[in-house]
Amino acid sequence: MGLPTYPESYWLATASMPSYGKLEEDLSTEVAVIGGGIAGITTACLLAREGKRVVLATADKLLNGTTGYTTAKLTAQHDLIYDEYIGHFGEEKARLYYEANMEGLEFVRRLVSEAGIDCDFAEEDAWIYTNSGSKLEAVEKEYEAYKRLGIPGSLEKSIPLTVPARLAVVMRGQARFHPVPYLRHLTEEFVRLGGRIFEDTTIDKVEENGDTVTVTSADGRTITCGDAVSCSHFPIPDSGFYFARLHCESSYAIAVRAPGELPRGMYISAEKPNRSVRTITYGGEKLLLLGGESHKVGQKEPGFVHYEALEDFAKKEFGATDIVYRWSAQDFEATDKLPYIGHVSEGKKHIYVATGFRKWGMTTSVVAARLLTDLILGRDNRYAELYSPSRFHADPDVGTLAKENLNVAGQLISGKLEWVRRKPEDLGPDEGGHVRVNGRKAGAYRSPEGELFVVDTTCRHMGCEVAWNDGDRTWDCPCHGSRYTFRGEVIEGPAKKDLERLS
Structure with a gap:
């Protein structure tokens, strides 16, 4: 029996990226960055701005993974986490997490404004809502955590959606954008600064020998460098046993046409399966973007079941008329829900990693790029301890x-x-x-x-x-x-x- 078919991804349909060749010769540079998503591109660009000679290598095409297939929220509201973080790590580290991600948001906002990047950037409040009695206390506790940490927000008994909701916590001053045109700008800047990009280049191993790092591709080509950074979803150098410290989840999204005035704001349900709702603009037309249905990769019902669940939600709650785009994405999560950003392990001085972004890679990628740049340049960064991969x-x-x-x-x-x-x-x-x-x-x-x-x-x-x-x-x-x-x-x-x- 045939399966239902859907159009291709919205994101890659709206902005193409330049094409770059494959690594076909051995070379040397100061820094090698592995990974063609927002973390890799931003890290490479920031290092090039500092005068470093940088090579960026990616196994596929630039943005041909989760970054290109994303709901693109620029927010420090990463689900119901701040009450949990206070309990696990204390108020100081929970506040640092919020401040780091707000700095990431501000970095994007400033660059978009200064460079005039047309990337559908819009200021939006972020909402976590519930219609379940079992989640009311969790939402209330999250709001109390906002107050303790000084996060601008409020507790509301209704939301500006037709979706049933009994309570919601709101984080003010957040945003959304389309990452591909934004990252195209960063990529072009990186190349202008002398950066080199190699696509279709799978990296097989990264080895440190004294002050030299050798990055070897699957077909035996090498990049010799002083520092190497793995910004791929799963770290290339696995000396830190990341296969045991990370698990991978799939999530799904559809873009639909719906009648009437579409709501402002970004919304996600507290109960499972999650339902994420926000508006996007494509070709002058406003669409509803609906996401959720997360599960561990390879451990749930067939994928089309999750697309159908989102379609049913869209029709029931918003009167959606048709699906315009659909896609899925995969994200890794650390055991304590904090990303790993820093030296890949305690014994490695020149190999760095950024992973475990837990579906919130837009602001976290900027945090990672700035932190990794500081570490490579020997500068202090107040977030280094919080995100250290060696923490336990x-x-x-x-x-x-x-x-x-x-x-x-x-x-x-x-x-x-x-x-x-x-x-x-x-x-x-x-x-x-x-x-x-x-x-x-x-x-x-x-x-x-x-x-x-x-x-x-x-x-x-x-x-x-x-x-x-x-x-x-x-x-x-x-x-x-x-x-x-x-x-x-x-x-x-x-x-x-x-x-x-x-x-």
Whole structure:
């Protein structure tokens, strides 16, 4: 049976990026930055502004991942977190987290204004609302945390939406924007400053030897540098055991046409599954952008079920007439919900990492870029301790780490024990799933035109069995979040090699 189809992503449809070549020769530079999203591009540009010779390498095309497929909120309101952060880390660190992200927002606001970047930037208040009695206390506590930390906001008994809501906490002075034209501006500035960009360049390893770092691509090319920064979703150098300290979640978004005056503001529900609501402008037309339905990669219902749930929500609450765009994104989360930004591990002086942004990468990426630039230049930064990857908190790290690794073990075992009876010839057009080929488990997808693609479903990271994602036509690893196309090509790490093609 065929699956429902949707248009392509809004973000990549509205602003194209220049194309850059692949690394085809060994070279040397001062700093190598790995990752073609907002964190990588911003870090590379800030270092180039400081006079550093910088190379930026990305496994795919610039912005061809989560940054290009994002709801693009510029906000320090990252769900119900401030009451939790006060409990785990204390008021000082919770306040630092807020201030760091507001500085990130201000950085973007100032650059957009000074450079005149046309990126749909708009000032908006951010709301977390609930219609569930079980979440009322949590929303009230979050507002009390705002007051303790000096965050401008209010507690409201209604919201400017037709969605039912009994209580909401509002953070004032937030914003939204379209990241691709903004990052195109930064990319062009980086190149003007002498920066070099290499796309389609998968980095296989990063090694430190004294004051020299060697970055090696999958095809054996090397970049020799003084410092290397991994801004990819999953860190390339895994000396800090990040595969055990991060878990990956999928989330979904649709852009719809809806009648009447569309609301101002950015909204997210406190209860699960989350519902995120805001307005975007595309081609002079205002659309509603709806997101949510988060789950661990490879560990939930087929992807199309989540798109259908968002479509039902759009029709019921807003009278949506049709879906204009849809996409999904993947994000890594640290055990204590704070990003890892800094030296990759205590023993490495010249290798840095930025990861674990937990769906809030717009402001956090700017925080990361500024912090990493300061660390590389030997300058003090008041956020260094807060985001240090070498930190460890007994509460909540121990419990979360144990839970996550039990989950990984369960997925590894269950994937190997699953018995599959279906054969490739049983698949209809535009259908994929596990099959049996010559007595062994495999994965197959039949295109709408009838072409069959068969792969070994053993993830190339640590051997878990990948699961078929009907919504995006991808193979997703339930253990550590690696993702592959239906052909078996790597989309997201930590895996670096493609799935084995069987036919």
